[in-house]
Structures are given as C-alpha cells and as structure tokens.
Amino acid sequence: MGTLVIATSNLGKLDEFKEMFKELPVELKCLADYPPLPSPNENGRTFAANAKTKATYYAKHLNEFCLADDSGLEVKALGGEPGVRSARFAGDEATDKENNDLLLQQMKFQITRTCRFRCALAVANPTGRIVAETDGSCEGMLLHEPLGENGFGYDPLFWSTELHKGLGEATAEEKNKISHRGKAVRKLIAMWKKAANNKNGKRQEKQGRKYSNEQQVNGKAEQENGASKPEREARPDTKPEVKPESKPEPETN
Structure with a gap:
C-alpha cells in the first residue's frame, strides 16, 4: 500500500494519523489533496456504519485505498x-466552540459527568470494498469549563482518567497513547502486520512444498534411471571373464 487517503479535511485529525503512522512505509494524504467532492450522507446510527460509508465512497471516487473514521463523544x-x-451537535456547520458551548449548556446542572470518546475505523480498497475495521474508546469525565489549549473538538472539555489530566493539556504523544483513535489505529496496524506475516509464511510454505516436490521428482527419476542400466554398469567392479587363447596344433603330412 503506497498511498493511504485519510477521509477528512480536519487537519487536527490528519496530524494525529501522521504521528501514529510515522513508522509505516505509507504516504498519507487527506481530502484537501484532491479536487473537492460532495460529502456522502452520514446517516448511520453507529460510528462503524458511518466510517464504512465514508471509506467506500471516497475510495471509489479517488481510486485509492481510503481510511475513514467516525468518532465522537x-x-x-x-x-x-x-x-x-x-461534529454537528450545534448545527451542520458548527464550529468546535459552538459544539462545546452547547454541550456545557446542556450539562450545566448535571452532577454525573461520566463520558467517553469512541472511534470506529474502516479501510476500503479502490473498488470500495471494506478490507479492515477496528474501534477504540477512551473513558473520562466532562469538565465544567475548557482546560488547556491542545487538541481539537471536545478535547478541552475531557478529563482523562488514564492520564489524570485534561486532553487539552496533554501532548500529542500522551494523547495518542490513550485516545480512542490511537487505540483503534494500533489495532489496525497490528492487523496489517499479522496479515503481512501470514502472507510471508504462506509464501515460504509454498516454496518449501515446491522444493520438496522437486526433490521427490528428482529422486524418483534417479531411481528409474538406475534400474534401467545394464548389470555391468550397475556393478563396475565386476570384470568380464577372459578365456585363454588356444594354440593351433601342428599340421601333419
């Protein structure tokens, strides 16, 4: 896989994916690298359904392997x-701040603030067929006000129970270790590595069987050739019997 298109125009997401895929021999691109396309209808009831819809749609239109994620809080x-x-909590064209403000407003008098980020990933090949799916989640608590300036989306409102700090305070490396997207990507990379190892193993097994078959054929041919040789060739140490020459008798008159 030479090029993998991340089905997003969100540069924050793209930066996260680049960081997580940096050790793989793959060139990451995003939708901004291609001519604009109409967005597919994301009307699925689950993150997985929307991820598959986007992956299939963009892979077919761009004729590239495409990774799509659908995630949320x-x-x-x-x-x-x-x-x-x-992403559309406060409206189809809502900004991160507008979504955050609406969420804080709806949670203003709530005591229970348990929440989690969830992510579903789907990869489609250029024909649009889904070839891989993974997911991940990140547990935490919703803050009463934004904290920190890092991340994007709802990160400033999310307190990570794993990091014991807000995601808005976390570095990119810290976030990727515990984030819903980071967990889903690591599962995906593990799947690819396992598939590659299985492919190499099958290739070696096939080569081994081919070599074994050739050895058997060669051995059988040698046996057949040996059985058809004359006995004297089969036993070169046996010398032919030589009879002594008889002397002619003298003539009598």
Missing part, C-alpha cells in the same frame, strides 16, 4: 449524546 447523562452527531 458519548455523555452518559445525555443518553449517549452527542454521539454520531458530535
């Missing part, structure tokens, strides 16, 4: 909202 007190509507 699920807040327990809101019954899992914003969920699949996370």
Whole structure:
C-alpha cells in the first residue's frame, strides 16, 4: 500500500494519523489533496456504519485505498449524546466552540459527568470494498469549563482518567497513547502486520512444498534411471571373464 487517503479535511485529525503512522512505509494524504467532492450522507446510527460509508465512497471516487473514521463523544447523562452527531451537535456547520458551548449548556446542572470518546475505523480498497475495521474508546469525565489549549473538538472539555489530566493539556504523544483513535489505529496496524506475516509464511510454505516436490521428482527419476542400466554398469567392479587363447596344433603330412 503506497498511498493511504485519510477521509477528512480536519487537519487536527490528519496530524494525529501522521504521528501514529510515522513508522509505516505509507504516504498519507487527506481530502484537501484532491479536487473537492460532495460529502456522502452520514446517516448511520453507529460510528462503524458511518466510517464504512465514508471509506467506500471516497475510495471509489479517488481510486485509492481510503481510511475513514467516525468518532465522537458519548455523555452518559445525555443518553449517549452527542454521539454520531458530535461534529454537528450545534448545527451542520458548527464550529468546535459552538459544539462545546452547547454541550456545557446542556450539562450545566448535571452532577454525573461520566463520558467517553469512541472511534470506529474502516479501510476500503479502490473498488470500495471494506478490507479492515477496528474501534477504540477512551473513558473520562466532562469538565465544567475548557482546560488547556491542545487538541481539537471536545478535547478541552475531557478529563482523562488514564492520564489524570485534561486532553487539552496533554501532548500529542500522551494523547495518542490513550485516545480512542490511537487505540483503534494500533489495532489496525497490528492487523496489517499479522496479515503481512501470514502472507510471508504462506509464501515460504509454498516454496518449501515446491522444493520438496522437486526433490521427490528428482529422486524418483534417479531411481528409474538406475534400474534401467545394464548389470555391468550397475556393478563396475565386476570384470568380464577372459578365456585363454588356444594354440593351433601342428599340421601333419
């Protein structure tokens, strides 16, 4: 896989993917590297459904392998909202700040602030067929106000119970270790490595069988050739019997 298109125009997401894929021999591109395309309808009820829709759509239109993710924040007190509507919580063209402000407004009098980030990844080949899927989640608490200036989306409102700090305070390296997207990407990379190892193993096994078959054929041919040789060739140490010459008798008159 030479080129992998990340189905996003979100530069924050692209930077995260580049950091996580930096050790793989793959060139990452995003939608901004191609002529504009209409966005597919993301009307799935789950993150996985939307990820597959986007991966298939962009892979077929761009004729490239495409990785799409659908991710969002699920807040327990809101019954899992914003969920699949996370990017459009305050409207189709809402900014991160507008989404955050609306969420804080709806959570203003809530005591229970348990929440989690979830991510679903899907990879499609240029024909649009889904060839890999993974997911990941990150547990935490919703803050009462933004904290830190790092990250994007709802990161400034998310307190990580694993890092014991806000994602808005975390470095990119810290976030990738525990984030929903980081966990999903590591699963994906592990799947690719396993598939590559299995492919190499099957190739070696096939080569081994081919070599074994050739050895058997050669051995059988040698046996057949040996059985058809004359006995004297089979036993070169046996000398032919030589009879002594008889002397002629003298003539009598």
